[in-house]
Structures are given as C-alpha cells and as structure tokens.
Amino acid sequence: MLDSWLVKIGVKGQEVVLSEMDKIRKKGDDLSKKKLAVNLAAKTTEKKVKPKAAELAKKPSAKGKAEELAKPKAEKEKKEKTAEEKAKSKTADKENKNTTKFGKSVDKFGNTTATLARSASSLDPASVIHSGLSELAKIAVAGIPFAIAGAALATATGTIGMAKSTTAAQYGLKKRDVTAGYYGEKISFAKEMPEAEKNRISELNKTIGKYAKEKQTASMQKETLQLVAGQVLTKKNPKAAEDEKAYQKKISKAQTEKYGIQEKYTSKWSNEEMAMLRTSVGQAYGKIQQPLADAINQFTLSNKYDPNALARVAAGNWRSTGTDQGWILQQITDSLGDVPPTIAQKLQASLLKRYGVTEIQKTTEEQKEAQTINAAWANRNEQQISQIFDAIAASANELLGLNNKLNELQVKMVSAGTGVATALNFVANQIKDMTHKVKTGN
DSSP states (O other), X not given: XXXXXXXXTTOTTHHHHHHHHHHHHHHHHXXXXXXXXXXXXXXXXXXXXXXXXXXXXXXXXXXXXXXHHHHHHHHHHHHHHHHHHHHHHHHHHXXXXXXXXXXXXXHHHHHHHHHHHHHHHTTOHHHHHHHHHHHHHHHSTTOHHHHHHHHHHHHHHHHHHHHHHHHHHHHHHHHHHHHHHHHHTTOOSSOOOOHHHHHHHHHHHHHHHHHHHHHXXXXXXXXXXXXXXXXXXXXXXXXXXXXXXXXXXXXXXXXXXXXXXHHHTSOOSOHHHHHHHHHHHHHHXXXXXXXXXXXXXXXXXXXXXOHHHHHHHHTTOGGGGOSHHHHHHHHHHHHTOSOOHHHHHHHHHHHHHHHHHHHSOBOOHHHHHHHHHHHHHHHHHHHHHHHHXXXXXXXXXXXXXXXXXXXXXXXXXXXXXXXXXXXXXHHHHHHHHHHHHHHHOO
C-alpha cells in the first residue's frame, strides 16, 4: 500500500526507502532469532589424593575452612559477572553499528524526501513539481538547468494565478462600462475641447521640444575639458549655465499653460465614479434621455459637487440632502407615481435645474485635490488591468493547457491521498511488530 501511494503521488526514490525498511525488519528478525549462550558452570580442577595421615596433619582450622569454602563461590560469581558484561557489550556494539548504518542511509535522502512530503501534503501539484526541481538542483552535479526549470515553473504558475484574477477583473470592468454606457452614454464628465485650444496645445508641445533641445546644448557647454601642461583641467562657462536656467523657465511656463488648458477639459471623476452615477440614475429613470442628461451634465462638468451626493439626488433621492427643501422635493417626486420614464425624467430635470445648485452637497478644495489624485490612480490601475489582460489573451491557449494538466495532476493526488491513513497504519504496524520481536525474540 505504501509503495503504491508513493508511486501515485510521483515521489521518486521510493525503492530506496522501502529497501531500508526491509533491512530494518530483517535486522529485527536477526536480533530476535540469535540467542546468547552464557556458560554459568564453574571450571573443575583435579586434585591428587593424599594419604589420610598427611591430610589430617594439614587440616585447616575452622576459620581457614570457611575462607576455603567461600573462595570457589566468589570466583564463580566473578566469572558469571564478567561473561554477562561481555554479552551486553557485544549486543550494544552491534545495535549501535546497525543504528549508525541506517541513520546514514536516512540522512542521505531525508532532507529531499521530507521537502517533497511537505509539498505533497498541500495537494498542490505545482508546489510538488517546484519542490522536486529545487531539491534536484541542490544534489545534481549540474544543478543550473533544474534551477532554471524551477524558476520557469514558478513564473508560469504565477502567470496562471494572475490570468485568473486579471480576467475576472477585466470582465467586471467591461460589464460595468457596458451597463453604464447603455443607461448614461449621454452624460458627460469633461467638456469637448474646441479646435482653437487643441491647436494651442500643439504649438506649446513644439515650443517645449525646442527649448528642451536648446537646454540640453547649454548644459553640455557649461563645462569643458582642456589639456594644459599635460594635465586635464575643467573650464566652466557661466553664460551656458545661465542659458540653461533661462530655457528651463521657458519650458516650465509653456507646460503650465498647456496643463491649464487640459485641466479645463479633463474630468476629475474616476471611471468608477462615472459608472456609479450613470447606473444609479439609470436604475431610477431608465435609459437617460434629454433633457435629464443636460440637467445632470451642468453638475458633472463643473467639478464642484460631491460625486456621491450628486448621484443620490440625480437618481431622485432628494431626501438625502437633509434639508426641508429636499424633503418637500421628495414629496413632489413621490406624488408623481408610476409614470413612463420620459415623463419622470422631464420632472426630475426641471427640479435639478431649479434646486440642484442649492441642495446638492458641494466639494471643498481639499476634497477636489484628493478626488483628482484618486481618479488618476484608479484609472491608471484599470488601464494596467486592461494591458495585462491583453498580454495574457495572446497566450491564453498555452496557459489554459498548462492549467488543465496541473488540475489533472491535482485530482490524481487527491485520489492517492485517500490512502494515506492506510499507508500510515501499515508503517506503524510494521514498526510495532519489529519492536516486539526485538524485545521478546518471538
């Protein structure tokens, strides 16, 4: 069962591990079968029979007789103790030798096997493959190819994860924009730039480019190198330094005028805020038509009103203004009842034109600045999502193919993982049986 499980999850080297387990069991059997024979009998010595008279003449005293009788007994105990110590020492040496031998075998493959086991336990096929490549790169003679393969796998799996999240984000943005465009395509958030202003910006760009080149030339002439008496000396040009500063001032002035023109025709709203207002009004009044679109545009183009407050009131929630006038306007709106969208929109347009300027919450200068910066970051983030999506779409088939292979491998790993408990029980039983045999010899 253990061998089958290891093969299924793709962990190489299982033959070595199982071979070591067989050796352990065989060593346990050897230890249990061998019996240690200890000679407990005392050695006997032959003595010559002497005449009775001589024997009687040399008869020891009572004290000497007791010492004589105790001497063989002490020698016997000493021999037994020596034999027992030798047997224990021999057994301990043999066990230490076996333990050291197996320990070296385990150390040889322990780190790699443990790393692979930890990766396999996560049931993440990419993690297992990457772990295997990393470990092979450590023990291989030419580990660089494995390291490169591991890095490539990490990049590929990371790209798959990014592809999933980016695709979902791009799909959400597209759904939002399509819905908002359907209901509120006539709502504008930036004025159309006149042709005269466009031409002026074009002229300013040319001027900025011209001054930038002249500034660069002056910058290169600020310092020159001269060879004097075999030494390289630096000669400064004060006029060129002054020219560089003058050209920078001209560039800054042209840029300020350019940005001032663009600001008048650039919305301070983020794409998310635009979509929020369009969908809010669309849910309340349906597809936004004239004259309601014109009434709303006077607020969106001015950049003076809070986006959320404007969206609430434009959608017919006059009560949200928190004023008595707002409460009265809400009663008027509600009294109209269920009427066709065109009629409801005409009433709302007239209310916005007459009361919107005084009732809708305005923004502070600090809020305007924060809104502008937030819109820049939010819109840039959406642009980045779109660019990443385009790059991923170009290789979508390859990424989907790799993802399918990893998914199939993960299913196989999950199926193999159901046998983990049985495999662990098998190993535990083998170790338990081996321990019992070593202790009892049965």
